[in-house]
Structure formats: C-alpha cells, structure tokens
Amino acid sequence: QVQLVQSGADMKEPGASVKVSCKASGYTFTSYGVSWMRQAPGQGLEWMGWMSPYNGNTVYAPKFQGRLTMTADASTDTAYLELRTLRSDDTAVYYCAKALTGRYQYDHWGQGTLVTVSS
Amino acid sequence: AIQMTQSPSSLSASVGDRITLSCRASQAIGNDLGWYQQRPGKAPILLIYDTSSLQSGVPSRFSGGGSGTDFTLTISSLQPEDFATYYCLQEHDYPPTFGQGTKVEIK
Secondary structure: OOEEEEOOOEEEOOOOOEEEEEEEEOOOHHHOOEEEEEEOOOOOEEEEEEEOOOOOOEEEOHHHOOOEEEEEEOOOOEEEEEEOOOOHHHOEEEEEEEEOOOOOOEEEEOOOEEEEEOO | OOOEEEEOOEEEEOOOOOEEEEEEEOOOOOOOEEEEEEOOOOOOEEEEEOOOEEOOOOOOOEEEEEEOOEEEEEEOOOOHHHOOEEEEEEOOOOOOEEOOOEEEEEO
16 A cells, blocks of 8 residues: 655754655655645645656745755655755644645645754 | 635534535636545545545545635535544645635534
8 A cells, every 4th residue: 555654753953954754655656746745733734845756856835945855766765855944933744745646636645744943 | 826715714513414615716726626634633635636526435425516716525424533624725826725724623
C-alpha cells in the first residue's frame, strides 16, 4: 500500500534552516508529483509547493519564493523540503502528499512533521 | 490568488443527520475543486476531486456538487467517524488555495 513516512519533529532557532524528509513506498515514486503543505497550530492548511520527482521541476507558492527548496532522491524514493531563514510564524506541522496524476489534489499524505521555531 | 471561503465555520449535528457544507471561490474555478476531511491530530484525507468524483474507498454518503464559484459537500447520514474538520482546495489557478475549514461537531 502507498505510504509516505516523514522525519521526526524538529526545533530550530529563528534564522536557522530546517530540512524535512518524506520517504515514499508502495508506488512508482517518479510517476507522481509531490507537494508540501503546512498547518500552523489551530489553523488551516497552506499549500507550499509542488515538485516532480521525475525531472526535479518545482512550483513554489509566491510567499515562499527564495526561502523554500524542494528536492527528491529517486534512488531512495525520498522527497525533501528545506525552509530557510525561519521565523516564529513558521512553527507548524509540515505534510508531504502524493498528487493525483497531473493534478494539485492529493490522495496520500505523510503523517506530518512538527517544526517549532523558538529561541 | 483565488480566495476560498467556507461556510459555516462550524456546525453542530447529530448522528444520522444530513448536512451540507459550502465553499465559495472569489472567481470561477470550473470544477477544479477537491474536499478533504481532517480528524484531530491526523493528516487530511481526500474525499472528493473534480467537484463530484468520489475518491476510491470513500463511503458513498459523501457527495460533492456545484460549479463556477459555488460548491457543496453533502454527507447524507452523519456517522460518528465523520465528526471532523472539512477543507476545500481549488487547483484551477496558481497557487492552489484551501478554504479555512468547517468543523463538524456532535450536537
């Protein structure tokens, strides 16, 4: 069955960077896009961006341009999110998700990774 | 960016009730809309895509409708496991945007 397993919770100081991993299994990793979403405590969902594990193409939401990098390692079926210059309002649960073919709708999600930004 | 507005923000209902949740887009989005269910502390689950297509494995008591700017999610007979928060997501225009959610609570 399809599974996306994310790395564990992390705590960073303001100004630092964080890298979250998402290991996929149960499907052909390079055949489907992967997106990252986040959810601040008690808040709704926010779309951050999308990438193709096949060719590395990326699409980022405007508010994260310049601070966000999405990558993938096809040899290990793992996607990565790196967010730089962290602020306290980046504190959130970060989710990876497998996209429907050619779509920005998501049929499988990781379990979420809590990133806390605090001094 | 297209703004998605869900209503109501919360509602109380009983097991067996029929309920309808709404999602309105700030501009026309065709039928490029999905619905997600999120239980506390869990990842979202895709229920509906393309406005009305039921995702595989989702119970048939869930249905979606609408077009253009106004969309609905209907649960025909609420079950205990349906008490959760529901989000719509438009993918018509970049960037994709979620509604703020509707929380369905037990009356």
